[in-house]
Amino acid sequence: MRIACPFCGERENGEFTYLGDAKPKRPAMAAIDGGAGAPGEAEAFYDYVYLRDNVAGEMSEYWYHGGGCRSWLVIERNTLTHEIKSVRAAPGVGAAKAGAK
Numbered sequence: 001m002r003i004a005c006p007f008c009g010e011r012e013n014g015e016f017t018y019l020g021d022a023k024p025k026r027p028a029m030a031a032i033d034g035g036a037g038a039p040g041e042a043e044a045f046y047d048y049v050y051l052r053d054n055v056a057g058e059m060s061e062y063w064y065h066g067g068g069c070r071s072w073l074v075i076e077r078n079t080l081t082h083e084i085k086s087v088r089a090a091p092g093v094g095a096a097k098a099g100a101k
Helices: 042-051 094-098
Strands: 002-005 009-012 016-023 057-064 072-078 086-089
Touching: 002 016, 016 072
Parallel strands: none
Antiparallel strands: 002 009, 016 057, 057 072, 072 086
8 A cells, every 4th residue: 555645745554654543532631631520531531542433434544654754644545445535634743734834
């Protein structure tokens, strides 16, 4: 599989590290952020960290280009065929942040 990095061009997937599903959003955690914590916060955070869907088909994924520009990318990929629909910089990190200035 080859991935077209928006900063480095097309590269072998060995230069990249897969993180996982890009859709889940981190829940607010008052206990972690210095507060006492609300009922259900721990369960919501547990679900966010450990419970993920095993998608068969189109999926948004985080990938890290450690062998190149060291940017985080969001890749739209079919998990059955490995066909890549799109690659874009993850918002607010790496080369994407530097390029936004």
